[in-house]
Amino acid sequence: MDMRQCIQNCLECHSVCLETAASCLQQGGKHAEASHIGLLLDCAEICQTSANFMLRNSNLHKSTCRVCAEICEACAKDCESMGDDQQMKRCADMCRRCAESCRQMAA
Amino acid sequence: MDMRQCIQNCLECHSVCLETAASCLQQGGKHAEASHIGLLLDCAEICQTSANFMLRNSNLHKSTCRVCAEICEACAKDCESMGDDQQMKRCADMCRRCAESCRQMAA
Amino acid sequence: MDMRQCIQNCLECHSVCLETAASCLQQGGKHAEASHIGLLLDCAEICQTSANFMLRNSNLHKSTCRVCAEICEACAKDCESMGDDQQMKRCADMCRRCAESCRQMAA
Amino acid sequence: MDMRQCIQNCLECHSVCLETAASCLQQGGKHAEASHIGLLLDCAEICQTSANFMLRNSNLHKSTCRVCAEICEACAKDCESMGDDQQMKRCADMCRRCAESCRQMAA
Numbered sequence: 001m002d003m004r005q006c007i008q009n010c011l012e013c014h015s016v017c018l019e020t021a022a023s024c025l026q027q028g029g030k031h032a033e034a035s036h037i038g039l040l041l042d043c044a045e046i047c048q049t050s051a052n053f054m055l056r057n058s059n060l061h062k063s064t065c066r067v068c069a070e071i072c073e074a075c076a077k078d079c080e081s082m083g084d085d086q087q088m089k090r091c092a093d094m095c096r097r098c099a100e101s102c103r104q105m106a107a
Numbered sequence: 108m109d110m111r112q113c114i115q116n117c118l119e120c121h122s123v124c125l126e127t128a129a130s131c132l133q134q135g136g137k138h139a140e141a142s143h144i145g146l147l148l149d150c151a152e153i154c155q156t157s158a159n160f161m162l163r164n165s166n167l168h169k170s171t172c173r174v175c176a177e178i179c180e181a182c183a184k185d186c187e188s189m190g191d192d193q194q195m196k197r198c199a200d201m202c203r204r205c206a207e208s209c210r211q212m213a214a
Numbered sequence: 215m216d217m218r219q220c221i222q223n224c225l226e227c228h229s230v231c232l233e234t235a236a237s238c239l240q241q242g243g244k245h246a247e248a249s250h251i252g253l254l255l256d257c258a259e260i261c262q263t264s265a266n267f268m269l270r271n272s273n274l275h276k277s278t279c280r281v282c283a284e285i286c287e288a289c290a291k292d293c294e295s296m297g298d299d300q301q302m303k304r305c306a307d308m309c310r311r312c313a314e315s316c317r318q319m320a321a
Numbered sequence: 322m323d324m325r326q327c328i329q330n331c332l333e334c335h336s337v338c339l340e341t342a343a344s345c346l347q348q349g350g351k352h353a354e355a356s357h358i359g360l361l362l363d364c365a366e367i368c369q370t371s372a373n374f375m376l377r378n379s380n381l382h383k384s385t386c387r388v389c390a391e392i393c394e395a396c397a398k399d400c401e402s403m404g405d406d407q408q409m410k411r412c413a414d415m416c417r418r419c420a421e422s423c424r425q426m427a428a
Binding site for chain 4: 035038039041042045046049052053056057058059060063064066067070071074
Binding site for chain 2: 373
């Protein structure tokens with residue numbers, strides 16, 4: 001796993017989580033529940049922060065990658081629990097991929 | 108209007124908008140509508156960006172203050188339109204105060 | 215110009231500006247001057263903010279795209295004024311491309 | 322330690338670190354070294370992220386507080402190592418205070 005790929009995954013995961021939050025707010029119902037929207041916003045923000053640490057070539061990027069992996073994993077599980085929705089599946093997949101690469105960077 | 112006060116207003120407005128978004132998502136109903144939550148998140152983010160430009164002592168802070176004033180004004184109107192809610196009123200007041208100080212900084 | 219392409223340009227410009235700032239700080243000398251590093255950080259941040267407004271599908275994205283175009287243009291000029299450096303040229307090119315797409319989105 | 326105080330410390334630490342980075346770039350010399358500026362920018366960003374998680378009332382705020390405490394501690398040490406400078410001392414003190422409150426929130 002090289003750092004460039006991990007940065008790319010964090011940026012994509014950030015984008016997908018923000019788009020998913022907007023789309024869930026439009027849908028309403030269980031998709032717009034506070035805990036779900038909140039987790040998507042958490043995940044978007046920590047992915048952005050994690051990417052920025054790597055883009056700055058920071059010595060501390062392992063710490064931010066570690067917490068990013070943890071939050072992406074939680075977001076993936078939450079999206080999967082929403083059932084058979086296309087956007088939820090896409091978001092869960094991206095979160096899993098980002099979590100995996102952040103775990104490798106943090107190792 | 109000095110810059111230090113404008114920074115303070117932007118940081119407070121950012122905080123109030125994020126808290127208000129979280130509280131609106133908890134309330135649900137019209138408070139959790141996509142356009143309302145979206146505007147609160149927009150306002151929180153541009154306030155943060157505007158504060159950061161001033162904290163960096165950027166020559167370009169007038170441009171970010173100008174757009175911050177515009178978005179705070181829109182957010183204040185939206186919060187007021189929600190009626191007699193305490194949190195909405197508090198958020199609208201803070202947005203108005205931030206808009207006013209950003210307008211002065213941008214002048 | 216579709217919005218998806220503009221988001222992509224903002225995210226890439228954000229990344230290139232942060233990497234360039236880190237590399238300029240390593241080089242030192244005129245590359246590490248406060249005004250140059252400051253402008254790169256300004257440009258990185260407004261690109262991120264502009265991308266996030268579009269990712270949230272915000273009605274106000276034209277305003278953030280407008281100020282993003284202005285700041286990217288200033289950053290491009292500053293990078294070009296640094297002379298024949300590869301990284302500076304790469305950053306200037308990306309800033310021009312991002313400015314152009316943001317101008318079109320703001321129109 | 323209540324959360325409100327920790328949010329306030331994170332926001333103040335974020336502000337002080339950004340101002341300190343700008344002032345160090347102006348001073349030049351060892352103050353403008355890549356590792357020092359980079360650490361100040363890292364600290365500013367994780368403080369902002371940590372504050373935002375708490376403002377959103379996120380269940381995951383302990384994880385972001387934990388990494389924030391670690392990075393604030395590193396930044397405090399780095400600022401202290403710069404010697405007898407007023408701004409460095411002010412920044413180190415704020416970083417220590419923020420680290421302490423984030424550690425308590427993370428416990």
